[in-house]
């Protein structure tokens with residue numbers, strides 16, 4: 342991949358990713374970045390090796406559990422001969438004049454279809470539900486768009502998938518991983534348009550104006566609607 | 574609403590090439606001797622290979638003794654629940670048994686292999702227990718665990734097209750009164766009764782508007798796609 346990321350998850354975050362202690366939504370965002378970023382891929386496998394060592398060094402006690410039945414049950418299962426075929430999954434998102442290849446995990450997360458809503462100011466949002474702790478969404482900022490000024494109750498992670506955007510602190514392009522916390526008040530804008538994946542700890546609070554929900558439409562439900570209609 | 578530049582007409586579905594070069598390289602660099610002919614027969618790797626190639630239950634018993642406490646401890650760390658942690662021992666050690674034929678030294682140390690699959694099973698188990706959406710699983714998040722190494726260079730092109738067109742432009746061609754009922758019923762998933770109350774129109778009027786609107790929409794979409 343030619344475009345190297347300039348903004349990466351912190352080592353602490355990658356450590357938790359390797360150890361498996363993060364929420365589903367955060368894991369998905371980091372996994373997607375790691376797929377696009379060789380540097381973080383390397384670091385993750387190093388951190389997995391470290392996590393293994395930590396795991397082996399942690400005192401382990403299972404209160405003398407008796408496992409002979411479990412072992413007998415396990416070895417009664419057949420073994421696998423080869424890895425199951427990976428199901429083919431959606432991997433590209435078609436924009437107006439080009440298509441964007443999605444990291445595998447995001448393709449999987451979006452496989453059931455995205456429901457795009459128009460927010461104010463040229464911002465489009467498609468939420469996906471991954472866990473109870475985070476709000477996850479694809480964001481498409483149209484060229485020349487700007488989000489309302491907002492701050493966060495928790496943290497917000499944004500992974501750029503296509504195009505670019507900027508805020509008070511910098512300019513971000515494909516594969517950049519940006520983390521904002523509750524102390525940041527920012528107003529992202531995009532001149533050329535931008536597709537992102539975002540994970541929010543808690544929903545945003547808007548500090549100025551109201552992002553009004555405009556005609557949230559989607560063909561997914563619409564198809565359902567058409568088929569239901571035949572019963573009329 | 575012509576300004577929407579997001580054309581989600583089609584989404585192509587295809588496969589993704591595996592990316593585990595770095596991981597495999599890393600594994601070779603680790604301290605455990607990985608040349609198969611020099612393996613200590615008592616090493617975790619030898620045991621795992623014996624389970625995978627000879628279905629050795631002795632080797633599996635030994636691996637179980639070496640690792641079950643650690644798997645349990647990982648479960649306790651993440652779930653803080655003894656029963657779930659015991660379930661994790663079952664899940665993870667079952668995976669060790671079932672997938673042992675897929676293990677080879679290129680995949681890294683046996684310890685690392687067992688740790689990552691323990692982590693992954695724990696993640697999946699917890700999501701299932703919390704009834705979280707199953708659209709993504711550990712295998713999607715941490716690729717490489719069980720990917721077929723041979724399939725690495727193989728790239729399949731299997732495309733399925735999924736239509737996600739924006740119906741906005743069709744809807745905008747309807748009279749406002751019809752747009753309103755479609756929105757209430759199909760976008761906000763309201764019942765006919767709720768929608769008629771909200772729009773302050775009789776139920777019969779709502780139903781007939783809806784029928785007209787859907788007929789018109791079908792016509793518009795049909796015309797465009799013929």
Ligand SMILES: [Zn+2]
Pocket residue numbers: 346348349350374375378379380381382
């Ligand atoms: Zn990175």
